[in-house]
Amino acid sequence: MSGPYVTLQRQAWAELSDATDIDLDEATLTRLRGIGDPTSAQDIVEVYRPLCQLLHLYMLNTGRLHAQNSDFLRLDVRRTPFVIGVAGSVAVGKSTVSRVLQELLRRAPGHPKVDLMTTDGFLYPNAELERRGLLGRKGFPESYNRRALLGFVMAVKSGEAHVSAPVYSHLVYDIVETQQILVERPDILIVEGLNVLQPARVEPDGSPSLAVSDFFDFSVFVDADEQHVKRWFIHRFMELRRTAFTDERSYFKPYTLLSHDDALAMGAHVWDTINGPNLRQNVAPTRERATAILAKGPDHIIDSIRIRKL
Ligand SMILES: Nc1ncnc2c1ncn2[C@@H]1O[C@H](COP(=O)(O)OP(=O)(O)O)[C@@H](O)[C@H]1O
Ligand SMILES: CC(C)(COP(=O)(O)O)[C@@H](O)C(=O)NCCC(=O)O
Numbered sequence: 001m002s003g004p005y006v007t008l009q010r011q012a013w014a015e016l017s018d019a020t021d022i023d024l025d026e027a028t029l030t031r032l033r034g035i036g037d038p039t040s041a042q043d044i045v046e047v048y049r050p051l052c053q054l055l056h057l058y059m060l061n062t063g064r065l066h067a068q069n070s071d072f073l074r075l076d077v078r079r080t081p082f083v084i085g086v087a088g089s090v091a092v093g094k095s096t097v098s099r100v101l102q103e104l105l106r107r108a109p110g111h112p113k114v115d116l117m118t119t120d121g122f123l124y125p126n127a128e129l130e131r132r133g134l135l136g137r138k139g140f141p142e143s144y145n146r147r148a149l150l151g152f153v154m155a156v157k158s159g160e161a162h163v164s165a166p167v168y169s170h171l172v173y174d175i176v177e178t179q180q181i182l183v184e185r186p187d188i189l190i191v192e193g194l195n196v197l198q199p200a201r202v203e204p205d206g207s208p209s210l211a212v213s214d215f216f217d218f219s220v221f222v223d224a225d226e227q228h229v230k231r232w233f234i235h236r237f238m239e240l241r242r243t244a245f246t247d248e249r250s251y252f253k254p255y256t257l258l259s260h261d262d263a264l265a266m267g268a269h270v271w272d273t274i275n276g277p278n279l280r281q282n283v284a285p286t287r288e289r290a291t292a293i294l295a296k297g298p299d300h301i302i303d304s305i306r307i308r309k310l
Helices: 010-014 026-030 042-074 094-106 125-132 144-158 226-242 251-258 259-289
Strands: 006-011 083-090 114-118 164-168 175-184 187-194 219-222 291-294 302-307
Touching: 006 010, 010 114, 010 302, 026 042, 026 094, 042 083, 042 219, 042 291, 042 302, 083 094, 083 259, 094 187, 094 219, 114 175, 114 291, 144 164, 144 187, 144 226, 175 302, 219 259, 226 259
Parallel strands: 083 187, 083 219, 114 187, 219 291
Antiparallel strands: 006 302, 164 175, 291 302
16 A cells, blocks of 8 residues: 555656746845755755645635635635645754745735744743643643634634734743734735644543644645754754854853853753654654655755655
8 A cells, every 4th residue: 555645756756847937046045044954946946846836736726615615505705815734843944944935925926925824922931831830841732822823723714804823932932922923814824833733632521623734725744854853953053052042132041151062962952852752752743644745854955755645
């Protein structure tokens, strides 16, 4: 049995697309790239061009089906945004994939409004995590206000005019109570986060429940072997230590006082105690729920693509 996916090596995948003109200039790529992420103009042509073509097929047909479903039910439902989920480990490069997709989809004919939100805004504030004994489990499913996240995605999907979401700051390592982001009727919404492909929880009282992934029209899982992701995480940690952590407001400021070797050990410790176990226990098991799996090799570059065929 070959399973529900077709697996294509990068070159075979690249050959599926037609000659659609799609590229990003170097300045734009530099703006979109995360720390240590090597995404290049060649990736845009070979990986993202076919992906955008496939996404357009999904968008066209999902839109049609939704309109016909509403007609059949005699509902006067306004157009709903096409929602794309982007999942994967900490430090695997989800943010770059999401930002590149946002930029490319914005440039499509008709210039759709494409919004991107990360689920970290729905983490409980540190004080609440502490109260729940979860400060060492940031990023685990239970560290999020899942009900609020689900409410947010459902509100956007149902076409509400102004939907707000809380904001997380990596700088202060906490929710910023004074900030909100506003999502106003996008044509496409990208929802990026570690746990966006989690299935619905089984409620203790047996009442029905939903998950954000129930509202995805397409989803992407960014995948790589843990040994590589751990290395990318530690590399980023050391880069941030030279840059963002030196800010007076940074929660991580004390890490700048550590010796190089102690900082390396601290990065490895954070991986081994939080992000690694979360990847193994919660994130990786959701991979096979994605429509597309982008698999990276040791060099952080996407080398094969799996697409759901069933
Ligand atoms: N401590 C930090 N300080 C500043 N930025 C950070 C920190 N940790 C992560 N980031 C940034 O937050 C974004 C999300 O990171 P992450 O959740 O690890 O996802 P990914 O690496 O898959 O995009 C990235 O753009 C990353 O560079
Ligand atoms: C903020 C994150 C949980 C990711 O959130 P996401 O947007 O994927 O929901 C993660 O990037 C992170 O910073 N984890 C913290 C691990 C730690 O306590 O250091």
